Amino acid sequence: MHTSELDLNLLIPLEALLEERHVSRAAARVQLTQSAMSRALARLRRALGDELLVRTANTYELTPRARVVKRELEYLMPRIHALGRPPFDAATATDLVRLSCSDYITLLYGEPLFTAIFQQAPSLSLTIEALSPATVADVEHGRVDLAFVPFRPASNLSWLRLFDEDFVCLLAADHPVDRVTLADLASYPQAGAVFLAEEAMILERRLAELGVQPPSVLRVPYFSAVAAALPGTRFIATLPRRLAVRYAEDPRLRLVEAPAELNSFSYGLVWHPRLDQDPLHRWLRTQVTLLTG
Known part of the structure; x- marks a missing residue:
């Protein structure tokens, strides 16, 4: 990026545009009007000789040149921002x-x-x-x-x-299972917290690899809701150990080791x-x- 050809006042709008990939969000981020940000984008396109953002069906995509500029800004802008800051205290x-x-x-x-x-x-x-x-x-x-x-x-x-974490199983105190096996995970309904696609995959992908498909699943956005669903039911919840031991203090719940086939994670x-x-x-x-x- 040839900053000598670019008005340095445009660097902050440029950073916002390339990160947000949206004119309105970029404008709000740097406290400009949408029309002012649109004018800034037009000036940036002329200065850099590139469209930078290309409209698609639902959003804007970065051009190859814009991706290169974005990578350079990721290292340049923190240094520029730091110039105007006092030492951190x-x-x-x-x-x-x-x-x-x-x-x-x-x-x-x-x-x-x-x-x-x-x-x-x-x-x-x-x-x-x-x-x-x-x-x-x-x-x-x-x-x-x-x-x-x-x-x-x-x-x-x-x-x-x-830190590294592993899984344990949490279930109602009167649940008939004493030692959870893969067969139990395939036989009893499961309860779990799902808020990230990747998080769900950690456990569910491993169960699928092992050929385990629970008969039914309760998915909630919070671990606390998982624990609340267990007393008086036949659900089995497979949870991170550090969390499960906290909930196991409830006398209505019981902690059981998970099958060894379930991997730990970081x-x-x-x-x-x-x-x-x-x-x-x-x-x-x-x-x-x-x-x-």
């Missing part, structure tokens, strides 16, 4: 940080993490969003700063493994590479790793 930071995670993470680490963050950065603002099928795209487009996910994304996002942090060296983001990642490492 948690005690005086007033930023807004957006995290995405499941109730599994908030139950296990929410209290100590929130305490650590706000003791050191009392003026920081923190927004927690539920994991969803859009989470990875939200991280890619800058709508989420940091996400806790049970898989490593296939995209070029930065990833840090936090939980980790994912973020955009442009935040690799961002002082606030590095500080935040350190708070997480101190608790989970």
Whole structure:
């Protein structure tokens, strides 16, 4: 990208357009009117000699040149943004940080993490969003700063493994099964939390590989709802161990080891590479790793 041919005032609109792939969303992100962003896009197209965004049936797609420019901006823009910032000081930071995670993470680490963050950065603002099928795209487009996910994304996002986890089974205390086998998982209805396509695949794909197809399935968006569905039923819930042991404190529930054929998996942090060296983001990642490492 030849920045000498480009008005540097257009770099921020350019970054927003290439990440959002949508004129209205990009305009809202940088607090411009839609018409002003449309004019900026027209100027960028002339300066770079490329359409950058091409309209398709339902959205805009990046041209090959735009993808190259986007990769360059991912390393250039953090340095430009940092030029206007004072040195990071948690005690005086007033930023807004957006995290995405499941109730599994908030139950296990929410209290100590929130305490650590706000003791050191009392003026920081923190927004927690539920994991969803859009989470990875939200991280890619800058709508989420940091996400806790049970898989490593296939995209070029930065990833840090936090811990390994395995599955156990949670069921009603009066459930007739004493030791869960693959045959039991094929015979009894299943209850599970599904909020990411990739998360569902971790367990369901493995069961399919083993030829296990439950007779019926209850899918809910939160693990707490899974636990609430078990007492008095014949459901079997296959859950992460760290979470299941918390719910097993309920006398109406019982914890049973899952079949050995079910693989363990890794939980980790994912973020955009442009935040690799961002002082606030590095500080935040350190708070997480101190608790989970």
